[in-house]
Amino acid sequence: LIAYGSSNSVVLYSSRDCVARRSLRRHGGRVNCVAWIVGGEELVTGSADSAVVVWKPEGKKRGSGLEWSSKALSGVDASVTAVKGICLHFRVTFVVAVTTNSTVLVWKRSSRESDFERVQVLAFHPAMGLCVDLIWIEEDVPCMAVGLDGATVRLYSWRDARFVESLVLDRHTDWVRGVSFAQLDCGQILLATCSQDASVHVWSIVEQAKAARGTPKDETPLLKTKELVLKISPETTYVVSLESILLGHEDWVYSVDWGLTRGTGFQKARLLSCSMDKTMILWELDESCGLWMDKVRVGEVGGNSLGYYGGLFGPNGACLLGHTYQGAFHLWENICDTEEAESWAPRVVMSGHFGSVQSISWANGSGRYLLSCSLDQTTRVHAPCKRGRGIVWHEIGRPQVHGYDMQFVASINDGQFVSAADEKVIRVFVAPKTFLDGYEKMCGETLPEEIKGQSVGASVPALGLSNKAIFGSESWESERAAAAASKPPVEDDLLQNSLWPETQKLYGHGYEVFCLAVSPDGLLLASACKVGSSVAPLLRVLMLL
Numbered sequence: 001l002i003a004y005g006s007s008n009s010v011v012l013y014s015s016r017d018c019v020a021r022r023s024l025r026r027h028g029g030r031v032n033c034v035a036w037i038v039g040g041e042e043l044v045t046g047s048a049d050s051a052v053v054v055w056k057p058e059g060k061k062r063g064s065g066l067e068w069s070s071k072a073l074s075g076v077d078a079s080v081t082a083v084k085g086i087c088l089h090f091r092v093t094f095v096v097a098v099t100t101n102s103t104v105l106v107w108k109r110s111s112r113e114s115d116f117e118r119v120q121v122l123a124f125h126p127a128m129g130l131c132v133d134l135i136w137i138e139e140d141v142p143c144m145a146v147g148l149d150g151a152t153v154r155l156y157s158w159r160d161a162r163f164v165e166s167l168v169l170d171r172h173t174d175w176v177r178g179v180s181f182a183q184l185d186c187g188q189i190l191l192a193t194c195s196q197d198a199s200v201h202v203w204s205i206v207e208q209a210k211a212a213r214g215t216p217k218d219e220t221p222l223l224k225t226k227e228l229v230l231k232i233s234p235e236t237t238y239v240v241s242l243e244s245i246l247l248g249h250e251d252w253v254y255s256v257d258w259g260l261t262r263g264t265g266f267q268k269a270r271l272l273s274c275s276m277d278k279t280m281i282l283w284e285l286d287e288s289c290g291l292w293m294d295k296v297r298v299g300e301v302g303g304n305s306l307g308y309y310g311g312l313f314g315p316n317g318a319c320l321l322g323h324t325y326q327g328a329f330h331l332w333e334n335i336c337d338t339e340e341a342e343s344w345a346p347r348v349v350m351s352g353h354f355g356s357v358q359s360i361s362w363a364n365g366s367g368r369y370l371l372s373c374s375l376d377q378t379t380r381v382h383a384p385c386k387r388g389r390g391i392v393w394h395e396i397g398r399p400q401v402h403g404y405d406m407q408f409v410a411s412i413n414d415g416q417f418v419s420a421a422d423e424k425v426i427r428v429f430v431a432p433k434t435f436l437d438g439y440e441k442m443c444g445e446t447l448p449e450e451i452k453g454q455s456v457g458a459s460v461p462a463l464g465l466s467n468k469a470i471f472g473s474e475s476w477e478s479e480r481a482a483a484a485a486s487k488p489p490v491e492d493d494l495l496q497n498s499l500w501p502e503t504q505k506l507y508g509h510g511y512e513v514f515c516l517a518v519s520p521d522g523l524l525l526a527s528a529c530k531v532g533s534s535v536a537p538l539l540r541v542l543m544l545l
Contacts, residue, residue: 041057274310351395385442424512432499
């Protein structure tokens with residue numbers, strides 16, 4: 001079950017069924033961050049309207065079919081940008097939130113029956129906190145890491161009923177965007193930090209007594225990093241050392257996440273990093289040389305999107321989920337059954353607009369699919385696809401990726417539509433063979449022969465706004481076969497292989513087109529534009545041939 005913020009709501013999404021199960025509503029502003037409470041069953045969310053909400057399923061186990069109760073935490077006076085929570089044996093629970101006024105708020109709950117109480121406010125002015133993570137460093141002693149825009153990571157330990165700053169890590173050279181803890185069975189704690197300096201740092205945290213016992217007196221390492229002291233209590237001290245610097249990304253690294261997998265008699269620690277260079281890298285420790293190596297690299301190739309904003313491991317590390325700056329999900333699954341070999345393949349995942357939807361239109365005359373356009377400058381096609389014995393709605397095409405905010409879309413027939421953006425031009429589009437063939441296989445319906453397209457696809461020239469038709473080429477044969485598969489397209493195909501060719505431009509308005517309407521028989525088009533003066537509004541009626 002995946003939780004994510006969608007405008008003012010929190011959506012619970014089932015990746016197995018590719019269906020949004022429930023939408024949780026309480027926030028009055030945009031939801032900026034969500035996190036499952038580690039060790040518990042609750043969900044904590046933060047939003048731009050200065051609210052932190054803890055959601056609890058009213059049932060025995062976490063699930064989308066249950067009712068969810070919510071509790072807003074007190075004392076928040078600024079927009080929330082990051083949240084985290086941990087729970088010990090379903091009793092003591094800590095929740096922390098990073099806000100835009102350079103503070104980190106800490107709440108504690110002593111038992112499941114009691115309420116959360118704000119116990120501390122950490123101020124970093126003039127620095128600003130960007131990310132946070134928590135871990136139980138001892139049985140009931142939490143440790144907190146906060147990444148700052150001053151290129152530092154501050155470590156806090158729980159002493160005397162409050163978090164006390166114990167150590168500052170300052171090896172990065174730019175803003176720290178992500179921190180993540182992991183605890184191994186041997187007692188060692190790993191801390192990963194990532195930064196806008198395009199690097200990932202892996203820190204080892206070991207209790208001082210265990211570190212001293214683990215190094216034989218007659219062995220002196222050839223290369224040894226500086227060891228820092230992390231004091232948890234007057235009696236307990238930990239040793240922190242920089243284990244590795246991972247350099248594999250070419251742009252800002254926004255997120256790191258640990259994945260611990262267990263096999264027969266061993267435990268494997270893996271690290272997933274996501275960057276604005278459109279790649280996600282899976283790092284793994286090579287036992288033969290003691291170095292962290294990039295074992296898998298996945299991501300986008302081409303397209304007009306920005307890079308990855310975050311990524312997570314799935315259950316037991318069998319899948320990788322990434323989300324991009326423009327709101328799209330990417331899912332990869334390891335399709336190999338053996339532990340030694342790996343092969344990661346993209347999987348179908350839910351998609352949709354990341355901007356306000358301005359207009360929708362059913363396919364004129366048949367209602368076979370739904371067209372939508374948005375302020376995210378795209379026009380999309382949604383249709384009911386076959387999935388097992390049932391039907392699931394998916395985005396099956398992205399006919400138009402424009403340079404202006406889209407305002408209106410209207411269907412002419414099953415194979416044509418018109419759209420209007422913040423410009424004076426109305427554009428007419430015709431479905432290519434790739435879309436028509438794919439629709440018949442995915443939805444199990446046969447389209448009329450008269451709407452069969454002539455082109456195999458479309459492309460947008462550099463610095464252009466018009467989709468140019470492509471008529472048969474060797475490079476498009478494999479792409480056409482992929483687009484005509486029986487499953488809905490993944491995000492990469494939607495970005496690059498689902499454009500519709502533009503066949504005509506309709507002129508006549510002096511200002512930006514505001515709305516469109518097509519007659520039921522698909523022969524007439526009415527359009528209206530914005531008014532720029534006291535002159536009466538102009539309504540144009542065109543005949544579509």
